[in-house]
Amino acid sequence: MPPSAMPAIAAPYDLAVIGAGPAGMAATLSACELGLRVALIDEQHQPGGQIYRAAGASPLADVALLGPDYRRGRELVAALRACGAACDYYASAAVWQVTPSLEIGFSAGGRSRLLRASAIVAATGAMERPMPIPGWTLPGVMTAGAGQIAMKSAGFVPVGPVVLAGSGPLLFLVAWQYLNAGVTSIAVVETTPVGNHARALRHLPRALRAASYLRKGVTLIAALAKAGVPIRRGAQDLRVLPDESGRVGRLQYRIGSRLLTDPCNLLLLHQGVVPNTQLTRSLDCAHAWDEGQRCWRPVTDKWGASSLDGLWVAGDGAGIGGALAAESQGRLAALDAARSLGRLTPDRRDEMASAPRRQLSRNLAIRPFLDALYAPAPDFLAPPDETVVCRCEEVTAGDIRRFVAAGCTGPNQLKIFSRCGMGPCQGRSCGLTAGEIIAAARGVPVPEAGYYRIRAPLKPVTLGQLSDLSMEAD
Amino acid sequence: MTHTPVFRRLPGPDREKVVLTVDGHPIEALKGDSVAAAVLAAGVVSTRTTPVSGSARAPYCLMGVCFECLMDIDGEPNSQACMTLVRDGMVVRSQAGERLPAGQPRGGA
Numbered sequence: 001m002p003p004s005a006m007p008a009i010a011a012p013y014d015l016a017v018i019g020a021g022p023a024g025m026a027a028t029l030s031a032c033e034l035g036l037r038v039a040l041i042d043e044q045h046q047p048g049g050q051i052y053r054a055a056g057a058s059p060l061a062d063v064a065l066l067g068p069d070y071r072r073g074r075e076l077v078a079a080l081r082a083c084g085a086a087c088d089y090y091a092s093a094a095v096w097q098v099t100p101s102l103e104i105g106f107s108a109g110g111r112s113r114l115l116r117a118s119a120i121v122a123a124t125g126a127m128e129r130p131m132p133i134p135g136w137t138l139p140g141v142m143t144a145g146a147g148q149i150a151m152k153s154a155g156f157v158p159v160g161p162v163v164l165a166g167s168g169p170l171l172f173l174v175a176w177q178y179l180n181a182g183v184t185s186i187a188v189v190e191t192t193p194v195g196n197h198a199r200a201l202r203h204l205p206r207a208l209r210a211a212s213y214l215r216k217g218v219t220l221i222a223a224l225a226k227a228g229v230p231i232r233r234g235a236q237d238l239r240v241l242p243d244e245s246g247r248v249g250r251l252q253y254r255i256g257s258r259l260l261t262d263p264c265n266l267l268l269l270h271q272g273v274v275p276n277t278q279l280t281r282s283l284d285c286a287h288a289w290d291e292g293q294r295c296w297r298p299v300t301d302k303w304g305a306s307s308l309d310g311l312w313v314a315g316d317g318a319g320i321g322g323a324l325a326a327e328s329q330g331r332l333a334a335l336d337a338a339r340s341l342g343r344l345t346p347d348r349r350d351e352m353a354s355a356p357r358r359q360l361s362r363n364l365a366i367r368p369f370l371d372a373l374y375a376p377a378p379d380f381l382a383p384p385d386e387t388v389v390c391r392c393e394e395v396t397a398g399d400i401r402r403f404v405a406a407g408c409t410g411p412n413q414l415k416i417f418s419r420c421g422m423g424p425c426q427g428r429s430c431g432l433t434a435g436e437i438i439a440a441a442r443g444v445p446v447p448e449a450g451y452y453r454i455r456a457p458l459k460p461v462t463l464g465q466l467s468d469l470s471m472e473a474d
Numbered sequence: 475m476t477h478t479p480v481f482r483r484l485p486g487p488d489r490e491k492v493v494l495t496v497d498g499h500p501i502e503a504l505k506g507d508s509v510a511a512a513v514l515a516a517g518v519v520s521t522r523t524t525p526v527s528g529s530a531r532a533p534y535c536l537m538g539v540c541f542e543c544l545m546d547i548d549g550e551p552n553s554q555a556c557m558t559l560v561r562d563g564m565v566v567r568s569q570a571g572e573r574l575p576a577g578q579p580r581g582g583a
Binding site: 050057058059061128142153181246391393 | 481483487489504511512514520531533534535536557
């Protein structure tokens, strides 16, 4: 399974797995164990996804500073490498289209190719929920996930003062990892609404089934406090102020009636992660609004099967459950795909599913508690008028509210009004916010406003690459 | 324009050193770094200006989602710097406003 080799694409694969994070790696491993012919297609240069980014070849001398959970990634990557010829691994491959007949178009190394499979597991993972605040487009403002990716993939930590602002477990995890790495000037500005704590409490009994998550969280926050990292709770009205060079200079915020600022050379924003649904959207799969996680997710059955025949969705791309849940979901999807291909009897599938199903249930037990505790504050879902919502086309929240007043009812109409969501990111950075703002302005629930219609190509592909492709297919 | 670098590098296993140029200035990176990470560690302020207002932008998500890090890499405009690995001798340029694919005349769209 050499990552750089590009195998000739001949006979259709039994299974194509898109994404090499925990769900995709686990689906691939299960499918290989079952003797399926598997293609694993991933956008990154190394397997691991974002959570286990570079787990197989870390640039860090001291990988332990990332915490014990990262070790699981190394095990998965090693197991994947041991699959050998049973799996064709396409690295650095951007999937730009999947058709309803399960044909996959992707680009790698400046060339585009087509690949066919009898079944597909989409393991496209999560992305950060947008956290639009005034000034969030300034250079030097990034996501908390980006800060972590820089550390995992290049061994980079912030030089000057770093502020982590927002809400959610990742905020504390990254701060703790920075602390371990010897970063001295860290501040956490927490926007979690105070009322969330009471709402989360009723989910605590169930969360105790996954007590290790709770212990981990408490330990992280205690370690930060002990090291003297300031954690400013109940922050509102966040605003990024530029320095004289036009990049981030300070984060301004309000706690109660006090207006505060923290200087920063790097500002990392975070308010949880949401499923990356671009692929399932482009296939017109049924999606449902998840009120608890305040995001859309593809509709799937208990195996991960989507509304499209032959397509399963596993991992955070089907709803946020975390890395360990993703692994179980990957295994379940592969088992059911093998059953659909006649390679497993339903009875055998059910038997093999019992262990991953048990693990899945245990790992999902923490979710309702976390979802309630870290539910985003309304101000960051539908930000003040001056805030840029669509970073590509520079459409503000105020623009969107004006278009609603002029009769715009949903995100797709909004495109016609404003080009919102029509830039290079294809709505990834603004889709949820646009839906929230329109719904709030119309006084309707978010599902009634809807979501962008997503069309291929999902990733930019040049006409030159496409014309080469048609010659190759002739 | 440069400023204090955003990132410094933690100790790690030996990796091959590479030199690329960003807007004509040579910067050092290590094999396996993405162009976006290398540029941030070199203290480059912004990697593009937007087609709409000309405002300065820099890498944001580092995972291929936000498309803020679009740069001209080895003559290919609109390349995602966070998804491209550095290579010795690579020629990287920041982008000003709208960029058309290489070789395509303006006004054709």
